[in-house]
Amino acid sequence: MHKRGVSGKLPNGALAALWVPFGTLLAFAAAAGPLADDMVSEQAYLGEVPVVLSASRMSQPVSEVPDPVTVIDREMIRASGFREIADLFRLVPGFYVGYFNGHDPVVAHGPANRYFGRVQVLVDGRSVYSPLWGTVDWTGLPLALEDIERIEVVRGPNAANYGANAFLGVINIITRHAQEDRGTTVSAAAGQPGMTDTLLRHGGRLGELSYRVTLGTRSDDGFDGKHDGKRVTLFTARGDYQLNLTDTLQAQVGYNGSKRGVGFFGDPFDIARDENVDSHFEQLRWQRSLSADNEVSLNLYHTYHGLADSYITLPYTDPTGIQVLPTPISYDTTGERYEAELQNNLSPAYGLRLVWGAATRIDRIRAPLYLGAPDTRESRLQRLFGSAEWHVTRDWVFNAGAMWEHNDVTGSDISPRAALIYHLSPRQTVRVGISSALRTPTLLEDEADFSFTAQVRLPPSYNTITTVTVPRFLSAGGLAPERITSKEIGYLGEFPRLGLSLDVRAHRDELRDLIVPTGDVAPYRFVNAYSATIDGLETQVIWRAGSRWRVWFSHSYSHVASTDPSGDLERSTPTQIYSLLAWHSFGQGYEGSLGFYGVREMEPQGDGDPLPAYHRLDVRLAKKMKWLGRRAEVALVVQNLLGPYQEFRNDNLFQRRAFVSLNLDL
Amino acid sequence: MPWILAAVLVLLGVARGWAADPPQVVVVLSEESGAYSEVVQALRGRLAHSPAEVGVSAVGVSDWGRYAKERGRPNLVVAVGLRAAEAVADTGARVPVLNLLLPRQAFESLAEARMPSDYRTFSAIYLDQPFSRQLDLIRYALPGHERVGVLLGPASQGSLGPLLDAAREQGLQVYHERAESVEELVPVLRRVLEQSDVLLALPDPLVFNRDTIQGVLLTTYRFRDPVIAFSPAYVRAGALAAVYTLPDQFGVQAAEIIEQMAATGTWQLPPPQYAKYYAVSVNRQVARSLGLAVGSETVLYGKLRQAAEQRP
Numbered sequence: 001m002h003k004r005g006v007s008g009k010l011p012n013g014a015l016a017a018l019w020v021p022f023g024t025l026l027a028f029a030a031a032a033g034p035l036a037d038d039m040v041s042e043q044a045y046l047g048e049v050p051v052v053l054s055a056s057r058m059s060q061p062v063s064e065v066p067d068p069v070t071v072i073d074r075e076m077i078r079a080s081g082f083r084e085i086a087d088l089f090r091l092v093p094g095f096y097v098g099y100f101n102g103h104d105p106v107v108a109h110g111p112a113n114r115y116f117g118r119v120q121v122l123v124d125g126r127s128v129y130s131p132l133w134g135t136v137d138w139t140g141l142p143l144a145l146e147d148i149e150r151i152e153v154v155r156g157p158n159a160a161n162y163g164a165n166a167f168l169g170v171i172n173i174i175t176r177h178a179q180e181d182r183g184t185t186v187s188a189a190a191g192q193p194g195m196t197d198t199l200l201r202h203g204g205r206l207g208e209l210s211y212r213v214t215l216g217t218r219s220d221d222g223f224d225g226k227h228d229g230k231r232v233t234l235f236t237a238r239g240d241y242q243l244n245l246t247d248t249l250q251a252q253v254g255y256n257g258s259k260r261g262v263g264f265f266g267d268p269f270d271i272a273r274d275e276n277v278d279s280h281f282e283q284l285r286w287q288r289s290l291s292a293d294n295e296v297s298l299n300l301y302h303t304y305h306g307l308a309d310s311y312i313t314l315p316y317t318d319p320t321g322i323q324v325l326p327t328p329i330s331y332d333t334t335g336e337r338y339e340a341e342l343q344n345n346l347s348p349a350y351g352l353r354l355v356w357g358a359a360t361r362i363d364r365i366r367a368p369l370y371l372g373a374p375d376t377r378e379s380r381l382q383r384l385f386g387s388a389e390w391h392v393t394r395d396w397v398f399n400a401g402a403m404w405e406h407n408d409v410t411g412s413d414i415s416p417r418a419a420l421i422y423h424l425s426p427r428q429t430v431r432v433g434i435s436s437a438l439r440t441p442t443l444l445e446d447e448a449d450f451s452f453t454a455q456v457r458l459p460p461s462y463n464t465i466t467t468v469t470v471p472r473f474l475s476a477g478g479l480a481p482e483r484i485t486s487k488e489i490g491y492l493g494e495f496p497r498l499g500l501s502l503d504v505r506a507h508r509d510e511l512r513d514l515i516v517p518t519g520d521v522a523p524y525r526f527v528n529a530y531s532a533t534i535d536g537l538e539t540q541v542i543w544r545a546g547s548r549w550r551v552w553f554s555h556s557y558s559h560v561a562s563t564d565p566s567g568d569l570e571r572s573t574p575t576q577i578y579s580l581l582a583w584h585s586f587g588q589g590y591e592g593s594l595g596f597y598g599v600r601e602m603e604p605q606g607d608g609d610p611l612p613a614y615h616r617l618d619v620r621l622a623k624k625m626k627w628l629g630r631r632a633e634v635a636l637v638v639q640n641l642l643g644p645y646q647e648f649r650n651d652n653l654f655q656r657r658a659f660v661s662l663n664l665d666l
Numbered sequence: 667m668p669w670i671l672a673a674v675l676v677l678l679g680v681a682r683g684w685a686a687d688p689p690q691v692v693v694v695l696s697e698e699s700g701a702y703s704e705v706v707q708a709l710r711g712r713l714a715h716s717p718a719e720v721g722v723s724a725v726g727v728s729d730w731g732r733y734a735k736e737r738g739r740p741n742l743v744v745a746v747g748l749r750a751a752e753a754v755a756d757t758g759a760r761v762p763v764l765n766l767l768l769p770r771q772a773f774e775s776l777a778e779a780r781m782p783s784d785y786r787t788f789s790a791i792y793l794d795q796p797f798s799r800q801l802d803l804i805r806y807a808l809p810g811h812e813r814v815g816v817l818l819g820p821a822s823q824g825s826l827g828p829l830l831d832a833a834r835e836q837g838l839q840v841y842h843e844r845a846e847s848v849e850e851l852v853p854v855l856r857r858v859l860e861q862s863d864v865l866l867a868l869p870d871p872l873v874f875n876r877d878t879i880q881g882v883l884l885t886t887y888r889f890r891d892p893v894i895a896f897s898p899a900y901v902r903a904g905a906l907a908a909v910y911t912l913p914d915q916f917g918v919q920a921a922e923i924i925e926q927m928a929a930t931g932t933w934q935l936p937p938p939q940y941a942k943y944y945a946v947s948v949n950r951q952v953a954r955s956l957g958l959a960v961g962s963e964t965v966l967y968g969k970l971r972q973a974a975e976q977r978p
Contacts, residue, residue, distance in 0.1 A: 039775065039823050041748040042767040043908065045793055046701045049876050052883040053904030059956040076886070149888070179881040180888075182852055210880070242880070291902055292951035426959045494957070496810070547860065591720045597908035631853075 002532040023202060046604050050245045054289035055345040055355075056297060057177075062390075063429040064494050066399035066419030067158050068505045070540060072151040076552060079583040079593040081620035082188070083197060083218070083659075085145055085363040086138040089171070089268045091596050092153045093505075094556035098604055098648035102222020103139040103230040103260045106604065106648060109155060109169035110509070110534055110558070111572040114606030114648070118439055118482075120166040123173045123568035124252065126283060126301045129165055130335055131363045131379065132370065140279045142236055144214045144256025146187075146201060154537060157506060159415030159437030160401035163359075165382055167439040168485055168509070176250075178203060178210035178240040184666040191659020192635075194221030194229065195630065211239040223652045226348035227261040227272035241574060250285040268324070269452075274307035275331070290492040293347040298340070306334040313454070332375075333367040341383075355401075356386035365443055370473075372449025379408045387417070397421040405515035410440050410481045427494040434488075438481040444628075445515050445526040448666050449472035471523035481529050485510045489600050503540040508533065517566065532562035571603040571610070589624035604648055614645035616654070619659035688719040689928055690740040691838035692733065694754055696747025698726045701913040705746050708917025709924075716921070718928035727753045731862075741933050744920055748772055755780060755788075762935050764923060765790035766916050768867070771824055773938060791919055794896065795909050796940045797825075797832035798977065799970060800866060803909045803946065804894055806834060806969040807960050808864055809952060814843040815862030815891065817855050817882075819870035829868075831851055852881050859889040867895045867905065879903055890956055903948040907960065908947050909970065915943035946970065 039281045061068055082088055086105035089095040098107050106114045117135040121128050123143055128136050154170040156160075162170050181203030189197040196219050203212040214236045222228030236254040243249055256279045263272040280597045283301035310330040317323045343357035363380040368374045387401020402416040419433035442449075451471040458466060490505035512531040517524035536558040543551040555578040562569040577600070583593040595618035605612040622635035639657040647654050691871045693709065695702040698708060706724045713720050725733050727749050739761050745751040747767045752765050755776050765773055765788075773790040804811060812834060821845060833840045841861040845854040851873065859865065865886050867874055874882065881906040886893050895905035919942050927933050946967045953960040961969075 031922055039748070039772045040769045040869045041772065042696075042701075042769070042793055044871065044874065045769070046767070046913075047876070047897075049874075049879045049903045050900050051903050052880050053887055053949075053952055053955070055951065056883070061707065061957040063957065064954065087705075089741065177884050180884050182849055182881070203875070208877070240880070241874075276831065292904065292949055401827065506724070520698075 003202050004531075028220050028284075030407045037313075048245050049243055050248070051291060053292060054287070055293055055296045056287065056295060058292070059150070063423070063427075063494070064397055064421060065431055066389075066417070066421065066431065066489065067384060067435075068490055068503070068507075068538065069608065070153045070154040070155060070503075070554070072153065073623065074149065075550065075583070076581065079550065079581055080595055080618065080641070081593065081618055081635070083145065083195075083637075085141065085143065085148070085173075088151065089153065090595075091552060091581060092538050093426070093503075093552060093554040094155055094170070094238075094536060094558065094577060094599055095153070095573060096577060096599065096602075096604075098608070099223075099652055099654075100428040100607065101226060101262065101652065102228035102236065103258075103445055105138045106226075106606070106608075107136070107138070107171070108604075111532075111560070111569045111575075112602070112604040112606075112608070113572060114604065116442060116445065116515070116606070118165070118167040118265040119169040120162050120172060121171045121173070122162070124175055124283065124317060125285070125299050125304060125341065126281060127337070127339070127361075127653040128303065130305065130442075132333060132335060132339075132365050132367055132443045134439070137233060137261065137279070139230060140256050140258060140277045142256040142279055143173070143175070143406070144199065144201075144216050144234060144236060144283055146199060147175045147212075147214055147238075149174045149180075155258040155505070156416065156436045156488060157415075157437035157484050160385065160387055160417035160435065161355075163381075163385070163403055164405055164407070164413070164415070164438050164440045164481065165239070166529075167437050167482070168484060175238065176212070178212040178238045183214045185663065187660050187661060189661035192657050193224065193655075194658050195219065195657075197661070203272035208242045209239055210241075212236065213237045222261060223647075224263075224655060225653075226651060227263060227265060230258055230260045232256060232258040234509075238407065246290055247288050248284065250283075250287070252285075253281065268316035269329075269362060270452070271311060271314055273309070276308060277305070277307045278304070279305040293353060294377065295345045298341050300340050301338075301344070303337045303609075305336075306332075310333050310441065322461060323457040323459075325455040325457065325465070327452075327454040329369070331369055333370070335366075336364040337360045347401075351391035353389045354386065355388075360382040367443070370444055370450045371447055372451070377443060377447070381405065381407045395423045397423075408441055409446055409481070410438075413438055415526065427496070427532060429492040431490040431492070432488070434485065435486045436483065437485050440481045441479040441515055441526070444473070444475075446475055446479050447524070450474070451523070453527065473517070473526070474523040475526050479515060479526060480513050481515050482528070483512050488624065499546075500544045502579050503538075505538045507538070509536070514562075514564070514569075516568075527654040528565040530562055530569075532560055532564070534573065535559045537563075548580075548585045552579070552581045554579045568603075568605055572605045572608070573601040574600045576600045591622050591624075593620045594618070595620075608648050609646070609650040611646050611648070611650075615642055616645060617641040627664065629651075631665040633663045634663075635663075637661070688721050689742075689933075690721045690723070691720060691742045691744060691841065691859050691924055692730075692737075693724040693744040693746060694750040695724060695726055696749035697723075698719055700854070701767065702746045702912035705917040705920070709921045710916035710917075710920035711810075712918050713924065716925050718925045720924055720928050730754065731757065732777045739880045742924065742927065742935075744924075751776055762789075762790075762933055764788045764920060766920055767793050767913070769794045770938075771821075779926045782895045785932040785937045786926070787832065790925075791937040792918075792938065792940050793914055793938075794869070795911070795944065797829045798835070799940075799944070799974065800894060800896075801832055801836045801838055802973045803907060803966065803971050804838065804864055804866065806966055807907050808892060809896075811863035811892070812838050813864070814838050814840050814864040815858040815865045816840055816868060817851075817865065817873050818842055818844040818860050818868065819872035820846075822868040822870035822873065825868050829866075830935055848878065851878060852885055854856070855882060856889070859886060861889050862891060864906075865891055865893045867893055867900065869896055874900070874920075885958075892952070892956055892958060898945075898947045904949065904950050906949055906953055906956070906958070907966070909944055910947070911941035915945070916941060919943060944970075 005493045034506040087394040096108045121136045152172040158166045175190045187199045199216040201214045214248040220234040234256040238252045243247045263270045281303040285299045289295045304504045312326045339357035340360040347353045366376040390398045400418040406412040417435040422430045450473040453469045488507035493502040513528040516529045539555045543552040560570045560573045584618045585591045596614045620637045624633045644653045743763045745754040751765045764847045770792040892906035909931040
C-alpha cells in the first residue's frame with residue numbers, strides 16, 4: 001500500500017488519476033484503491049463498532065458498590081513482588097494469609113482455618129472452591145499471575161450475588177482479555193530457596209479471533225528443614241472471538257500439574273513423600289452486549305481437580321510396645337464441577353439497573369478415605385438471583401438483591417442483601433448495608449467417615465496380627481448451613497488534590513450455627529453449635545502523588561466473641577492485620593517498592609500453632625531497559641528483610657528470601 | 667440587425683426557461699441507504715418548507731455519469747460521501763459542488779486536485795469537528811484533565827499541527843505518539859496513556875477500527891483514562907463521550923446554504939466550513955465506572971455552544 005507523506009497530500013499517482021477525463025471510470029477505480037485506503041473516509045465516522053466496555057467488563061465505581069471492596073490491580077501485583085497469587089491478599093484489609101507448608105496457603109477473612117474456608121473464590125466466574133474441604137488449592141490453580149487483569153475482593157458476605165459460601169468474603173479474579181496481549185514475552189526468575197520460575201506468553205490475532213497462550217513452570221523448596229517443595233507446570237489459553245457487532249465468544253482452557261512435597265521427616269505415619277495434583281478447566285462464554293448496560297451472557301465451564309497421594313507407612317512401635325506394621329494409605333481425591341449460568345444486565349429506566357440470572361451446577365467428588373466409600377458422590381445446586389440498583393436522587397442510591405438456592409444437602413435457602421448509599425458530595429460517600437449469607441457444610445463436615453486401618457502386633461507375644469481401625473471423623477449428616485448476618489457502615493472519600501482515597505468501614509458480623517468438631521477424643525463429629533460476633537474496623541488508604549508515587553495502606557482491627565468455650569474462633573482471628581506497599585519510580589526506567597506486612601499474635605485453626613506477632617518487610621528494585629532493541633526488565637525481590645518469622649505453624653520458619661527475575665519482550 | 671433580434675429572443679427564451687424551471691440541485695450519494703439517505707431526506711424536508719423553489723433529485727454514484735450526460739447541467743451538485751465526491755470531481759463538471767460527509771483532509775486533497783481551486787465552485791461542510799470543539803468537550807466534560815493523549819497513525823498525523831494549535835489556545839497539553847503497525851498499537855498507546863489524563867481519538871484506519879477497538883478501549887480502561895471519540899458508535903463501544911454531527915444535521919445545513927444561494931440566484935458556494943449543528947453523547951456507564959462526574963449531554967452541549975459563541 002502506498003505510504004502517505006507528512007503533508008497529508010495525495011500521492012502523485014492519485015493526483016494524476018483525478019485528472020482523468022470524464023467517463024473513464026475504470027481509471028478512477030484503479031486510482032481509488034490507494035487513495036481511499038490512506039484517507040479517512042466517512043466510514044470511520046459512520047461505521048458501527050462492537051461494544052467493548054460492557055457491564056461485565058467494567059468494574060463498578062467503589063463509591064457505588066454496595067459492598068466493601070478492595071481492588072488489586074496489575075500495578076499493585078507488580079509492585080508487591082509476590083510470585084504467589086495467595087500472597088496478594090496480604091494487601092487486603094482484614095485478610096490473613098499463612099502457609100501450612102510451602103505450597104498450601106490459607107487465605108481467610110475473620111477466623112483462619114486451613115480446612116474449612118469461608119471465602120468464596122472465582123476466576124472469570126468459575127468457582128474454584130472445593131466442595132469437599134471448602135477451601136481453594138491456590139497452588140493448583142490453572143492461572144498465571146501474569147494473566148490477571150485485576151482482583152476484586154469483597155470483604156464481607158455477598159451471597160445475594162455469589163451464592164452460598166460467599167460468607168466472610170469473595171475473591172473475584174478477572175483475567176486479561178486476549179486482545180490486550182500481543183507478541184511474545186519470556187521471563188525467568190531464580191532465587192532462594194531453590195526457586196526457579198519460567199514463563200512464556202504469546203498473544204496474537206487470527207482474523208476476528210484474539211488469542212493468548214501462557215506456559216509456565218514454578219518451583220521452589222518450601223520451608224527450611226521441611227519436605228514441602230513444589231514443581232508446578234501450567235498452561236492456559238484464551239481466545240476472544242468477535243462474532244458480530246454485539247456478540248462475542250470467549251473460550252478458555254487451562255492445566256496445572258504439580259508435584260509437591262508433603263508429610264514430615266521422622267513421622268512414620270505421615271511420611272515425607274510427594275503428592276501429584278492435576279487440575280484443568282474448560283470454559284466457554286457467550287456474551288451479547290447491546291450497550292454498556294444491556295448485556296446477556298451464558299457461561300459454561302467444567303473444572304477437574306485430582307490429587308494422587310498413596311504411600312505405605314513405616315513400621316512403628318509405640319511407647320506401650322504395640323508394633324504398627326507398614327500400611328498402605330491413599331489420600332487420593334478427585335473433584336469435578338460442571339456449571340451453566342445465564343445472566344442478564346439491563347437498565348429498564350433511567351437510574352435503575354437490574355441484574356438477574358439463573359445457574360445450575362453439578363459437583364462430583366470421589367474421596368474414598370475421607371468419605372469411607374470408593375464411589376463418586378454427586379451433588380446438585382440450582383440458583384436464581386437478582387439485584388437492583390436504584391438512584392433515588394442524585395445523592396441517594398438504594399441497592400437490594402437476593403439469591404435463592406437449592407442444594408441436595410441442605411435444601412432451599414434465600415440470601416438477601418440491601419445497602420443504602422449516600423453521597424455527601426460527589427467525592428464522599430457513606431454506605432450502610434445489611435447482608436446475610438450461608439455456608440453449606442462441606443462434604444467432609446456432613447458425610448465424613450474417615451478412619452485409618454492398620455495392622456498391628458500386640459505385645460508381649462507379637463504372634464498374632466490384628467487389624468485395628470482408628471477412627472478420625474465420623475459425621476451423622478443432617479447438618480444445617482452456617483449463617484451470617486453482616487451489618488456495616490462505611491465511608492469512602494476521594495481527595496484528588498491530595499491524591500488520597502480513603503475507605504473506612506465498621507462492621508458487625510453475627511454468625512450462628514457454626515459447624516465445629518466435637519468430642520475430646522476421636523472420632524470427632526461435626527455439629528452445628530455456637531454462635532459468634534465479629535466486630536471489626538477496616539481501613540484502606542491509597543495515595544497517589546503524580547505518576548511517580550503510589551502508596552497503599554490497609555489496617556484491620558477485629559474482635560471476636562463466641563459462645564464456643566474453647567476460644568478457637570477468638571484465637572484464630574488476629575486482632576490486627578496491616579500492610580503498607582509503597583512504590584516509587586526514580587525515572588530512567590528505575591523503580592522500587594517496599595512492602596511492610598504485620599499480623600498480631602494468633603492461632604490458626606486446622607493444624608496451626610500459636611504464633612507470635614510478626615512483621616515482614618519486602619523490597620523490590622527493578623530496571624526497565626532496551627536490550628538488543630527489545631523491551632526488558634530486570635528485578636530483584638528480597639522478601640522478609642527482617643528476622644525470620646513463623647507462617648501458620650512453628651515449623652514453618654520464613655527466612656529471608658531473594659530472587660532475581662528477567663522479563664523480555666521478543 | 668437580425669442577429670441582435672435573434673440574440674434577444676434567445677436570451678428571452680433562456681430567461682423564460684429560468685423562470686419556468688426552478689433551479690435544479692442533484693444530490694449524488696455514495697450509497698443509497700443509511701446515513702446518505704438521511705442526509706437527502708433532511709435536505710429535502712428542509713427545502714420543502716422553504717420559500718425558495720428548488721428541485722432536488724438524488725442519484726447513486728453509479729448513475730451519476732449517465733445523469734450528467736442526459737440531463738444537462740444542474741445549478742448545484744451535492745456530493746454525499748467520499749465515493750460521490752470523487753466521482754463528481756472526476757467528471758470535471760463545471761457546476762458548483764457542495765461536498766457533505768467528507769472529512770476535512772479528504773476534501774482538501776480533492777480540492778487541491780481541482781484546478782483552479784475555488785471554494786465558490788467547490789466547497790464542503792466537513793464531517794469532522796473542529797479541534798476547538800473537541801477540546802471544549804474535554805474541558806467541560808473532564809475539568810482538570812489537562813494532559814491530552816493522542817495516538818496517531820499514517821492517516822491522522824496530518825491533524826497534529828492544527829490540534830497542537832487549538833490545544834495551545836485552550837491551555838491544554840498534548841502528548842502524542844505514532845504507531846506504524848497494528849502490532850505496536852497497544853505498546854505505543856500505553857506510553858501515551860502513561861503521560862496523559864484523557865485520550866482524544868482521531869480517526870485513522872490503522873488505529874481505530876472494528877478489530878483494534880477492543881484492545882484500544884480495554885487498554886485505556888485499564889489506565890482509567892477516558893476516551894473522547896469522534897462518533898456515537900465509539901461512545902456505545904466504551905468511549906466516554908463524543909461530539910459529532912448527525913447525517914440529518916448535515917442535510918439541514920446544506921439546505922440552508924442552498925436556500926441562501928437560490929435567494930441570491932448567484933450559485934456561488936460559501937467557503938468550506940465545519941458543521942453548524944452537532945450533538946454530544948456520553949456513555950453514562952463508563953463515566954460511572956471511571957468515577958467521573960460528567961455533566962448531562964444537554965448541559966455539555968449548551969456549554970459547547972456558549973464557548974463557540976465567545977470565540978472570535
